[in-house]
Amino acid sequence: xxxxxxxLPPIVITADDLHRLSLLANSTMTxxxxxxxxxxxxxxxxxxxxxxxxxxxxxxxxSQVRYRDETTRHVRNVTLVYPHEANIDRNRxxxxxxxxxxxxxxxxxxxxxxxxxxxxxRSLTVLHVSTEPTAADVKELSx
Numbered sequence: 001x002x003x004x005x006x007x008l009p010p011i012v013i014t015a016d017d018l019h020r021l022s023l024l025a026n027s028t029m030t031x032x033x034x035x036x037x038x039x040x041x042x043x044x045x046x047x048x049x050x051x052x053x054x055x056x057x058x059x060x061x062x063s064q065v066r067y068r069d070e071t072t073r074h075v076r077n078v079t080l081v082y083p084h085e086a087n088i089d090r091n092r093x094x095x096x097x098x099x100x101x102x103x104x105x106x107x108x109x110x111x112x113x114x115x116x117x118x119x120x121x122r123s124l125t126v127l128h129v130s131t132e133p134t135a136a137d138v139k140e141l142s143x
Contacts, residue, residue: 009112011042011105012058014051018043020061021095021104024082028096034117039101046105057108057129061095064130065103070111070123080104099124 013021025040049055059065061080068075078093080103086094093100098116102124106112111125 007113008045009106009110011046012049012055012107013043013046013105014053014055014060015048016051017061017104018046018048020082024096032096035096035098035101038098038114039096039104042101042104056131059103059106059126059129060131061104062131065126066128067103068125068127070125071121075127098122 021039021043025036025043028036059080061082064077064079066075066077076091078091078099080095080100081092083094083096086092086097095101095104098114099122102112102114102122103126106126108126108129111123113121113123115121
């Protein structure tokens with residue numbers, strides 16, 4: 001994944017997310033090298049904060065995110081999850097996808113440009129971030 005460091009927005013992640021995401025990136029380097037490198041570079045450039053810090057409006061693991069693709073102008077609502085929790089039918093996207101890795105740590109209003117594995121340029125803007133569980137998430141947890 002090529003990108004220019006100077007044009008990337010600052011991002012924030014918690015120390016707990018840093019640890020788990022680092023393990024994920026390292027453990028998937030062989031199977032998914034481009035995505036693993038992209039995720040590793042994103043977490044390497046992140047401002048790391050303690051887990052108890054209020055990160056309202058910051059995309060974290062488990063966040064519900066509304067973002068706009070700046071090329072298509074399409075708006076999507078997704079939940080950012082670890083690979084084993086991903087389910088495209090339920091709009092649960094893995095952090096080990098180009099979009100998921102690009103979103104991690106962004107604040108509402110920030111835009112990031114990145115390149116997909118097929119070398120397509122993408123640009124996403126975070127419109128809204130919520131860490132409150134959705135009705136569907138609550139229903140799933142109660143089953």
